[in-house]
Amino acid sequence: MNQKVTVLSLLVEELRSGRVKVVDLTQPLGPDTPVIELPDMFAQSPGLTISQISKYDDNGPAWYWNTITLGEHTGTHFDAPVHWITGRERSSNTTDTIPVGQFVGPACVIDVSEEAAQFNDFILTREHVLAWEGENGKIQPGSWLLLRSDWSKRTGRDAFLNADEEGPHSPGFHPDCVRFLAHERDVLGVGVETVGTDAGQAGGFDPPFPAHNIMHGAGKLGLASLANLDQLPPTGAVVIAAPLKIVNGSGSPLRVIALVPS
Ligand code: MN
Numbered sequence: 001m002n003q004k005v006t007v008l009s010l011l012v013e014e015l016r017s018g019r020v021k022v023v024d025l026t027q028p029l030g031p032d033t034p035v036i037e038l039p040d041m042f043a044q045s046p047g048l049t050i051s052q053i054s055k056y057d058d059n060g061p062a063w064y065w066n067t068i069t070l071g072e073h074t075g076t077h078f079d080a081p082v083h084w085i086t087g088r089e090r091s092s093n094t095t096d097t098i099p100v101g102q103f104v105g106p107a108c109v110i111d112v113s114e115e116a117a118q119f120n121d122f123i124l125t126r127e128h129v130l131a132w133e134g135e136n137g138k139i140q141p142g143s144w145l146l147l148r149s150d151w152s153k154r155t156g157r158d159a160f161l162n163a164d165e166e167g168p169h170s171p172g173f174h175p176d177c178v179r180f181l182a183h184e185r186d187v188l189g190v191g192v193e194t195v196g197t198d199a200g201q202a203g204g205f206d207p208p209f210p211a212h213n214i215m216h217g218a219g220k221l222g223l224a225s226l227a228n229l230d231q232l233p234p235t236g237a238v239v240i241a242a243p244l245k246i247v248n249g250s251g252s253p254l255r256v257i258a259l260v261p262s
Contacts (some may be wrong), residue, residue: 025256029075034157045071072251078243079222083250086217095249103242113150120169141186148229151193172199175210182218189221197222
């Protein structure tokens with residue numbers, strides 16, 4: 001036994017010993033999973049429906065399987081650059097063409113859970129990010145910027161979507177902050193616990209929906225409806241987020257996991 005020690009053999013040992021933990025950043029995906037609601041003039045994205053093909057019965061005596069129907073952007077899901085009109089001309093902008101290296105990346109986690117609890121429309125600014133960098137170091141190119149809001153702890157559709165006559169109220173990013181992250185920090189993308197990467201009120205921002213408009217226009221990615229971000233350190237975790245290889249897909253539900261050093 002004289003196996004060469006590599007970074008991956010060390011990782012395997014760290015995983016085996018529990019010194020590196022695997023944390024599930026994914027919400028359960030079921031018929032009750034809430035999906036974003038658009039104004040009435042737009043087509044709506046369906047949530048998940050599931051129907052049984054067979055379950056050890058006359059339709060299939062030894063096997064169980066289901067048919068699922070769902071929008072690409074349902075539950076914990078991935079946003080590809082082609083999802084937004086600003087990203088439609090970019091190369092490698094669909095779920096099947098994004099280079100797979102982008103599906104593994106370090107995480108920078110900014111905790112705004114207290115702010116978002118006090119003010120549901122909390123908006124992260126460039127200044128907030130710079131203050132975070134003052135404590136945790138500069139965001140490295142190719143990092144996920146994850147916004148911890150503890151929104152995933154809300155139970156039930158109404159509390160999660162948090163809408164009133166003005167529309168939804170949930171935290172997100174200021175356009176200037178998105179520009180900074182995309183162009184001055186070259187992040188992989190942004191990930192959030194809310195139903196979409198933009199703030200609930202972001203339809204009224206300039207530009208509207210900057211975490212889509214600016215991020216995808218820059219070829220960046222998105223992750224929505226993440227969970228367990230409270231189990232991640234500000235830096236040091238690695239996120240694995242690989243969408244289904246849907247041909248010409250704009251996004252996909254996925255299992256997001258993080259490798260976290262103890
Ligand atoms: Mn989406």
